[in-house]
Amino acid sequence: MKLVQRLVPWILLAIALFILPAILDDFRLNLFGRYFALAITALAIDLIWGYTGLLSLGQGIFFSLGGYAVAMNLMLNTKSEAGGNGIPKFFENYGVEQLPFFWQPFWSPTFTLIALWLIPAIVAGLVGYLIFRNRIKGVYFSIITQAALMVFYHFFNGQQKLINGTNGLKTSTTELFGMLVGSPDMQLWLYRLTVVLLPVAYLICRYFTSGRFGDALIAIRDDEQRLRFTGFNPVPFKTIVFLVAGALCGVSGALYTVQTGIVSPQFMSISNSIEMVIWVAVGGRGTLVGPIIGATLVNYLRSLVSEALPELWLFVQGALFIFVVVLMPDGIYGWFKNGGFRTLLAAFGIAPKARTYPKLDENATALEELS
Amino acid sequence: MTQPLLELHDVSVSFDGFYALTDLSLTLNKGELKSIIGPNGAGKTTFLDVITGKVRPTKGTVTFRGKSLVGLSEQRISREGIGRKFQTPRVFENLTVLRNLELAVSPHKSAFNLLIDKLPTSAKDEVQRLMHYVGLAPFATTRAGSLSHGQKQWLAIATLVAQAPEVLLLDEPVAGLTDEETVRTAELIKSLAGDHTVVVIEHDMEFIRDLNAPVTVLHQGQLLTEGPLEQVKADPRVIEVYLGQSDD
Numbered sequence: 221m222k223l224v225q226r227l228v229p230w231i232l233l234a235i236a237l238f239i240l241p242a243i244l245d246d247f248r249l250n251l252f253g254r255y256f257a258l259a260i261t262a263l264a265i266d267l268i269w270g271y272t273g274l275l276s277l278g279q280g281i282f283f284s285l286g287g288y289a290v291a292m293n294l295m296l297n298t299k300s301e302a303g304g305n306g307i308p309k310f311f312e313n314y315g316v317e318q319l320p321f322f323w324q325p326f327w328s329p330t331f332t333l334i335a336l337w338l339i340p341a342i343v344a345g346l347v348g349y350l351i352f353r354n355r356i357k358g359v360y361f362s363i364i365t366q367a368a369l370m371v372f373y374h375f376f377n378g379q380q381k382l383i384n385g386t387n388g389l390k391t392s393t394t395e396l397f398g399m400l401v402g403s404p405d406m407q408l409w410l411y412r413l414t415v416v417l418l419p420v421a422y423l424i425c426r427y428f429t430s431g432r433f434g435d436a437l438i439a440i441r442d443d444e445q446r447l448r449f450t451g452f453n454p455v456p457f458k459t460i461v462f463l464v465a466g467a468l469c470g471v472s473g474a475l476y477t478v479q480t481g482i483v484s485p486q487f488m489s490i491s492n493s494i495e496m497v498i499w500v501a502v503g504g505r506g507t508l509v510g511p512i513i514g515a516t517l518v519n520y521l522r523s524l525v526s527e528a529l530p531e532l533w534l535f536v537q538g539a540l541f542i543f544v545v546v547l548m549p550d551g552i553y554g555w556f557k558n559g560g561f562r563t564l565l566a567a568f569g570i571a572p573k574a575r576t577y578p579k580l581d582e583n584a585t586a587l588e589e590l591s
Numbered sequence: 592m593t594q595p596l597l598e599l600h601d602v603s604v605s606f607d608g609f610y611a612l613t614d615l616s617l618t619l620n621k622g623e624l625k626s627i628i629g630p631n632g633a634g635k636t637t638f639l640d641v642i643t644g645k646v647r648p649t650k651g652t653v654t655f656r657g658k659s660l661v662g663l664s665e666q667r668i669s670r671e672g673i674g675r676k677f678q679t680p681r682v683f684e685n686l687t688v689l690r691n692l693e694l695a696v697s698p699h700k701s702a703f704n705l706l707i708d709k710l711p712t713s714a715k716d717e718v719q720r721l722m723h724y725v726g727l728a729p730f731a732t733t734r735a736g737s738l739s740h741g742q743k744q745w746l747a748i749a750t751l752v753a754q755a756p757e758v759l760l761l762d763e764p765v766a767g768l769t770d771e772e773t774v775r776t777a778e779l780i781k782s783l784a785g786d787h788t789v790v791v792i793e794h795d796m797e798f799i800r801d802l803n804a805p806v807t808v809l810h811q812g813q814l815l816t817e818g819p820l821e822q823v824k825a826d827p828r829v830i831e832v833y834l835g836q837s838d839d
Contacts, residue, residue, distance in 0.1 A: 257736050432697060433705040435690050439683045446681045449643060450754060451669035456702040 229419070235417045238358050239573045253411035253479045255519045259420045260472035262511035264465035269497065271434065271503035272431035272461050273441030278365030279370045279469050280493040281321045283341035286470030287487060289339060291389035292323055293332035293476075298394040314381045336474040337467040340369060344466025345459060353582040357444070366490060388484025391477055402481050414475050421468050421507070425508050428464060437461060498537065502544045504551025513553055538552040594657060596621045596788055597642070597758055602651030604812075609638040613821035614651070619758065625783035626791045626799050629809035630832060635792045638679060638809065639760050642726040643675045646669040655758075660791055670700060674716070674756030678763045680743035684736030688727050690745055691716040691735050695750040721749045741772045748779065758788045765798050
């Protein structure tokens, strides 16, 4: 049983890497690539919300920053996108003749690869530090992150001359390694990259949530004041996880952008960031595995429902959220782990019913040991 | 005359004009065991809040080893060596007993150290010793949230001792415990005194008698009297404000 459990992640990885590309057509495979990219964001949110209790409604900021970073690099390095001055064509529409200064470093692929997670991390670290240092918690934290999201949204939306405003940056027609980014071959490689990076993101989150550091995060979530009296300063803990989550969202946004073919300020819409939280709630908070399931499942469902009845999705999503909050407070994975599945089988008479008060027996043996 | 370990001088705390503490002066010497009693609203908990940095005094000074504590953050004061147990046993409910203790026993309390350092063997031994001492060893892997009230109280005290503070401030350590548990807790606290300086806030008179420590009576944020329990009990002012209701 232990061996099987140890093999499960490898089997899933093998399925995602080899079997899915074989059985799914290009379009579906690309969709799964997007789901897995979004699952990295879900992991990040689990790290800060599920473990540390920081309900951020502004992860879209970091997600988009990663997306914009990669899109800017692709735009610059594609000849067909270049206009008269050798800078991306869209600038001509607004009469911009010189590349804005902050675009300059994005000529370099190396810089871009670092920037797509480092810039979100720095922004998250700074914003986080200021918020946490002033002991802003709970609902106020959520409101501030949402307000920050709106600031970024309106900035990106309004600045046509800097980053093409509401139109966003299109990446599907750009080139990478001489291949069109939107081409099936390139998309397959991006899918593979995502499938490899998702477990890496999982391991990063595992690293931060296991051991005493992870215990301290849970302690912050449960009783921050008490942790202070134990001699710990919660501020660095929170800042570190918020920074790490920001970096992960940046990677996630970059992967999502190249597989969707566009990055636009819509990524920073309020509903988008709230949906990210829903994936985590549906999958199961504080489990790391749950959010991956949640993000993949909810987005898959979204594709299916949107294809069949486009206007129905929002209702389904709302119903799903209410269903999970009311009936499965620990999410799908938490429900499964707490024996929910067994309870379900037992209800139909397939599995034996659980003993009542199994704790009582444990205590009895424990008491015997004591005396 | 040596310098007292902890000294409160003329401390007043006002919440929007209401004085929770008024000109309170109190000294604690090294290794001393002191109990504080007083009716509800006497300012006992505020007294602890002032020492541990949760509440800033409106007036007066709090010095620990000759250093002012006023304005320091809770975690700084805790690292200076002042530990506190709360009125309700606040333990981290979603962590196991073992992990509650391991977190508290951590020698370096920075985020970086927690991420990189392995817990030293000496600290692990200390955790085992404490768990056995308070009888929670069989529950090492039990979530603290599913312990009984008495067990939580003991876990709270054990985590406090694990922090290895010089001064232990115990707010109602026996609230809700059975008589047997109360006696055991009194023994535990007495064994801690000497190495540590201990302040106990309690309502339970039996327990105070068991502790056999000098008693300080607070009333309406002021120090009413100090002395051995028998002497304090004979004081007519104390009888009037406190014991008159409970001991007659």
